[in-house]
Amino acid sequence: MKLKIAICEDEYNIQFLLEDFVQEVLNGYNLEYEIEVYSNGEEFCRNFQKNDFDLLFLDIELKEMNGIEVSKFIRETKGDETIQIAYVSGKTGYALELFEYRPINFLVKPVVSEDIKKVIDKLLLLTNQYEELFRYKKGTSSYMVPLQDIIYFSSRGRKVTIHKKDGNDEFYDTMNHIYSQLEGKRFLFVHKSYIINCLYIKLLEYSQITLTGNIKIPISQSRRQSIRAEFLSFKKGEL
Template identity: 25%
Template sequence: MTYKVLIADDELIAGEILQKQLQDYPQVNVIAVCKNGKEALTAIEKHQPDLVFLDIQMPELNGIDLAKSLNVEKLPVIIFVTAFDNYALQAFEANAIDYLLKPFDKERFDKTFQKAMKQLQLTNKEDLSNVFDKYSQFFQQFSQPSYPEIVTVKDGGRIQLLKTADLMYIEAEGNYISLQTEKSKHLLYETLSSFEQKLNPKTFVRIHRSTIVNINFIKEIQSHFNGDYSVLLKNTKVLRMSRNYKENLIH
């Protein structure tokens, strides 16, 4: 029996590697290679593949949302392709629907492929959908955006590396933003709103239209009669928090 396989990955090299690995299996036929989620969704509905290698982080439509939007009656066996850390994926090692952690070697691919072959032998669509639902819920927990741990700042002919966790607060200064640590200040040519997108919102909170603060450095918050607040940091620095942003920090 020949199985129809579809690959969806926005990284060209990753797609080519998957195709090369599949050449060792004469029982599969790669019917489509898609570069984004919407293209993959259309191709899956059109070709009805048996097996899909699905990247999680893709433009236009990510792998999780794509998989959730599929008709259960036509659901293929799905292997997620991901760059997630191992700790988030170890729970999959003993299960039928598997993952490939980039970069992967031939041994890891073969192991995953054999799991997929066993899954394809399931004839009960209800069993297959139940398995998928479990993993869909799991992936939702770990498919959050990743945030950089290091920020690079050019200083003349040098490039300095700052740990994001060391940033106490960030302020807008004209066309620049200032990155303030406990020991130093650095200017970066970027807008505050753009830089905010790179920060974990659970740690970095906008307290003013021109200020973002790392909550790990906050000592206390003081209220004023006019509705504004002062944010006192552990190093005694005081930042202003406007009433328009208080809900970001005070619930």
């Protein structure tokens, strides 16, 4: 699914900054997206159609037609309840006025990349795309990877390596906790040290699996029968 995002901001430096931050976050998640940028509320409303966008970053202090008036147009005139609105403002104290338009967030200038990331994370959660992403932490930073881009996980003790199409990364976790996010989503827990993505299986043998790139992964003796059954379910489209 392609995310459609609009930015309505009349300060060009902030407009460019918001667009850069949105691109940075979405490129990091390998998600398809389209961004449209507007410099005033009138232009946005003139071009707006119901269900056009998933998310709108909206400056409240727009000249002539301000952000609150744009919100009223979206929710009341157009009757669009699906678009998520993230307000951007140089001031605080709008809470009561904005509440009735059900914003996803309120960002105070100067906006930083982490602000945008929090908004997009919440959007993904609300649109159920979060379920197709694997989330992990390194220190205080959070990361997300599309499930389809993960080839397999391997572990040594609590250090886990996530093997992706575009390279590897390491973090600390347990394989049981990782699998709790992945169970029922085309992943097989084939060995205490390996979780693999069914999409990349080239060959399933009695004691090992060969993945794309001729990577050999052992299957625990105790799991051989159940893994074969789970893989057959995947092939039938049941997993």
